[in-house]
Amino acid sequence: MEYHQTDGSRRIAIDPISRVEGHGKITLLLDADNHVHEARLHIVEFRGFEKFIQGRPYTEVPYFVQRLCGICPVSHHLAAAKAVDQLVGVDELTPTATKLRRLLHFGQVLQSHALHFFHLSSPDFLFGFGSDMAHRNIVGVLEDYPDIGLKGIKLRKYGQQVIAAIAGKRIHGAATVPGGMNKTLSNDERKALLVDVADIITWSQDAVTLNETIHLQHPENHAFATMPTNYVGMVGTQGEMELYHGGLRARRADGSDIFDQFDYTQYNAAIREEVRNWSYMKFPYLTTLGKENGWYRVGPLARVNLCDSIPTPLAEAARVRFRAFANGAYVHDTLAFHWARMIEMLYCAEAIQALLHDPEIMGTDLVVTGEKRREGIGVIEAPRGTLFHHYQVDEQGLVEKANLIVSTTSNNHAMNESVRSVANHYLDGQEITEGLLNHLEVAVRAYDPCLSCATHALGKMPLQVELVSHDGQLLSRVSKNIDGSIGCELD
Amino acid sequence: MSHTLFIDGLEIPFAPGQTIMDAALAAGIYIPHLCHKPGLTPHGSCKLCTVDVDGRSAAACTLPATAGMKVDNHTPALQEVRKTLVQMLFVEGNHLCPTCSKTGDCTLQALGYHFGMLDGHFPPFYPLREIDASHPDIVLDRDRCVLCELCVRASREQDGKNVFAIGGRGAASHLIVNSPSGKLGDSDLTLDDAAAHICPVGAILPKNHGHEIPIGRRTFDLHSVTEADVAHVGLQKTEHHDE
Secondary structure, eight states, X not given: OEEEOTTSOEEEOOOSOTTOSOOEEEEEEEOTTSOEXXXXXXXOOOOOHHHHTTTSBGGGHHHHHGGGOSSSXXXXXXXXXXXXXXXXXXXXXXXXXXXXXXXXXXXXXXXXXXXXXXXXXXXXXXXXXXXXXXXXXXXXXXXXXXXXXXXXXXXXXXXXXXXXXXXXXXXXXXXXXXXXXXXXXXXXXXXXXXXXXXXXXXXXXXXXXXXXXXXXXXXXXXXXXXXXXXXXXXXXXXXXXXXXXXXXXXXXXXXXXXXXXXXXXXXXXXXXXXXXXXXXXXXEEETTTHHHHOOEEOSHHHHHHHOSBOSSXXXXXXXXXXXXXXXXXXXXXXXXXXXXXXHHHHHHHHHHHHHHTOGGGGOOOOBOOOOOOSEEXXXXXXXXXXXXXXXXXXXXXXXXXXXXXXXXXXXXXXXXXXXXXXXXXXXXXXOOOHHHHHHHHHHHHTTOOGXXXXXXXXXXXXXXXXXXXXXXXXXXXXXXXXXXOEEXXXX | OOOEEEETTEEEEOOTTOBHHHHHHHTTOOOOOSSOOTTSOOOOOSOTTEEEETTEEXXXXXXXXXXXXXXXXXXXXXXXXXXXXXXXXXXHTXXXXXXXXXXXXXXXXXXXXXXXXXSOOSOOOOOOOOEEOOSSSXXXXXXXXXXXXXHHHIIIIIXXXXXXXXXXXXXXXXXXXXXXXXXXXXXXXXXXXXXXXXXXXXXXXXXXXXXXXXXTSSHXXXXXXXXXXXXXXXXXXXXXXXX
């Protein structure tokens, strides 16, 4: 779309770009004194999955929804598969099928976390938020810190290998069937994955140490976009970290319970979604706390805060250090998302090793059958947070209704708050530069939002910052285009 | 007079009454095809087996072989025409391979790969077609139907039931079901019928089954579409689905 301004300039907007995962827009509203009055992160993409799977056979659902994402397709695949299990009357899979799904999921979380830190976020921390944009990317990391960069690439590759061994492909494979899995893990595949797993654990430990060090040595990072919030995540029956199947735990910023061991099939009673007219992304909130106070954060920071322990020893030791940073209270530092994310990556690496040594992982009993039902709700802890998939089917097995609450949606309000916080602190009264723009991106990036998955790579997330006066007049717009170029208008 | 013909200059034998396709399959020569299946009456509708016979275009699956016939089959021009035909089949329906449980076992998909098809070329029709999930064991998804009539012929000639037919005309042609309501659930189609398994695409599929064959073990992971016996491989595989 092209607009001609009265001063002769023009602006061209492609908005929204359809069917992409990585288009964000930030607007700032200034009051009469040019102070930031309001800051908003707009998600201007519309996907429509909930609508166009209506009328399709339920068996196709896990394969439709995994196309939501190229980074975390396994999470959508598994959340939908868990719902489909219920549709065919299966509440518990065979031990082998459950373990294969867990192994698949650990591979997924490991590769996604490695990708996010090393490929997308590490340049911010290794070079500085406002450093030269041309160098602030994974290529720059490989040039200046080849050891760190290569480990990151190998970590991600290993996670992808785990996925490929189970699903047949690294991205968008085929693993689940109603009530189980479609393939055993052969001994050759198991042995191939065991070859590198010790290195993967060591490198994950290194990644935890790197993030721990960065966060501890940069006190200015502690308050960056930070705010005390409610947290939501899944935990196991003993309160331990659990990414595949467990009860929901929600706690306030001070650690007090909102609910615990909550049956996720009743999620509708605990979480509602609000629609706002300026974003395609909904705003979920905890019903008991209401719209104003019920917003919450999900993802690595939430999970490492919420769990009472992590089942593997090295990750548990890292968790204890993480919590000690806040003297045992919850860590609210938004940039500590990265630290928590690496602790989870270490957990995944250790859990993969344990599962590969589990005799049942090579079992052949893969599918359970049951009596058909009309409704299924699958919930999983995806890399970015709690992921809800809810389906209703008609008597012929065609989807009637679908509701997905994806992790990034749950962090919507928090990301907006973080953007507002950074805008107030760093941009207030300043002329906007690319370096300052990146501060806003760093705040959003901490959440590893799915909107950045596709185009955020190599620091080229398309982004717009608009300065709007209190009477609604557009004062200035700075755009970072997909090719990384910066454009200013109305200056 | 000897009973031989020439395909791309190669002399091959034929028995009286055989079509060019019959003779080629017997000799291990691949002529692309979608609507042809040995044992069923040739139909000649998909036109992928179009060959040049003594300078004229003809469907290899319907034209009887004659002595001395000179057939051009594997020529760049014909391959290009066949690719265009496959592209047209794709854009006329709604073929979403990633979600279809026939992916990897689908002859249309395999032909797309075989001809190096990288896009649909033509604007997609996005037709609105009715899915019929009324049968307890079988789903009829017209989005994927290519009107090859293999199910029509299998039901009539092998199952003796006449469950399917093509109704409508031109672009509105569609698969119809022979039952009082027009629904598959009211027909006498059963899961052990040949017609329930013969679909070369994902239009007729066993119900309640997902992607059961792992990637790497599907028909066209293991076999080329050019293998003469691939039709039988496909049938064996679909039977495995229902074990």
